[in-house]
Amino acid sequence: MHRTPPNPAGPHRHPRRARRAGGPRDFDWDLGPGRGRPGPRGPRRGRKGGDVRAAALLLLDEAPAHGYHLIQQIAARSEGAWSPSPGSIYPVLQQLEDEGFIDFERVDGRKTATLTDAGKAYVEEHRETLGEPWDPEQLRRGGDAESGALITSVKTLNAATRQVMTVGSLAQQAKAAEIVNEARRQLYGLLADDDA
Template identity: 75%
Template sequence: MHRTEHRPAGRPRHPHRSRRSGPRDFDWELGPGRSGRGGRRGRKGGDVRAAALLLLAEAPAHGYSLIQQIAARSDGAWSPSPGSIYPVLQQLEDEGLIEFTRVEGRKTASLTETGAAYVEENREALGEPWDSEQLGRGIPAESAALNTALKSLMSAARHVMTDGSPAHQAQAAAIVADTRRRLYGLLADDES
């Protein structure tokens, strides 16, 4: 017997596959990281839209390349997620500021004439979104250094997971567990 799925009328079967899906704090009218309730809510990082436009003014790029360029220009302080970069690129295309073409099998974005004119007219307002001051987070240098060290640790752990022997992986797990205990110990020492 064929079973039918019951769901409320008008509700898509897979809402996460909808073109209008995006990060929780994504407002399609205002842009990424902005809500209609007071602006930037819960965002960590700079202005993805400004960063994408400025980088695309220099050269066409695909989404992953934009993420890498932003991370490099911010010295690792800001690395937007694919969940923030790709909706912005789609919005910029909808606005007629960028267009996509296939380059070596990758969907690559480039500014349209309208987009290039927009960047030139608004270059000062776009600023340098990867600059630590414009990130607007007020992160002390020590916190930024810890964040960079943590990213390096994650990269090393991934390499051990994929390339290390089972013995190496067991040793790495013990090192990470010991490091976690020692980090909590730092906080416990402060409370004494």
């Protein structure tokens, strides 16, 4: 049965119900935490939590780390309120490498990430926006942390869009419009899928 995407002016489902989808590599899409749903004994390990991208950047600004160490650090700093799954950490690290923000090297047999100069500059410039994604009080309030992650992603998308509008050629601006329109269609598709 065909479903009509929701009217932007009408009511929306809560962001927690929407499953994230991947976006264009050139934008700062938050790949986000896992998709596990709460069970009879509480949320599964892959449950939604905070902003994985922000957490990884902030921790790597302190010291190089491999993926498992990042998971441990996030769990410790959130006082157990958030323990992201490997399936949420490693795609984010790959994205950060694609953006030129981290490099990988083998340390004691582990693939360890280190912030590049560009990554350090990004963290310094956006430290206030990155915030404290492992704040246990915010995480325990539920949807607030996820809303914050989505807001951060929207802000970075807006910044990238403004940059293209300012310095991009007409062809680049036209391509950017196609990318944004496709992202909009995917977002509505998430809500339609969740209603199925």
